[in-house]
């Protein structure tokens with residue numbers, strides 16, 4: 151089964167829509183050094199995490215300046231897992247010793263350097279700061295090679311939409327997929343029909359890939 155994470159939720163109604171659509175995880179973006187409409191305060195992230203129903207994994211998505219800040223933020227927000235952008239492998243190893251589940255976001259070229267440093271690798275179309283949410287796809291064939299060569303589970307992200315996720319899953323065969331802008335009505339606001347279609351089309355793509 152291909153796991154689905156819907157990232158950049160800022161409102162409780164959107165969190166419910168993500169859960170009702172059957173997604174596996176929800177991403178709450180806080181403590182990032184870029185300007186994004188998907189960022190929420192730690193307080194808001196905590197309130198959203200507390201509203202997540204059973205079996206919907208809450209994920210803090212952040213860009214650490216120091217590993218210790220991220221550990222404190224994750225405890226304050228009260229999430230099940232942490233996804234970090236813009237960290238080197240050594241910082242990932244340090245962070246992983248303090249959080250239960252660590253996902254590192256990286257581009258395809260750098261992904262092999264994180265093998266064994268994280269519980270999951272999110273292969274994304276990152277900008278120069280390492281931030282995601284670009285809405286751009288990357289070379290799926292290259293990510294397929296990573297899926298085949300790495301032990302660490304690979305999550306495909308970057309420019310995924312309800313329209314292309316089925317083909318993406320068939321091509322890459324990832325552990326999971328992650329979407330932010332492709333399920334939005336506007337910055338930070340989810341389109342519930344697109345959230346439902348994204349989850350549905352991921353499942354269909356995964357069936358074809360079997």
Ligand SMILES: O=C(O)c1ccccc1NCC(=O)[C@H](O)[C@H](O)COP(=O)(O)O
Nearest residue numbers: 157186281282283285308309329330331
């Ligand atoms: O989405 C953001 O604005 C963002 C900013 C800083 C760090 C991470 C961010 N997004 C995190 C993500 O989980 C993925 O990058 C995202 O799902 C992929 O985005 P998109 O291409 O818009 O689907």
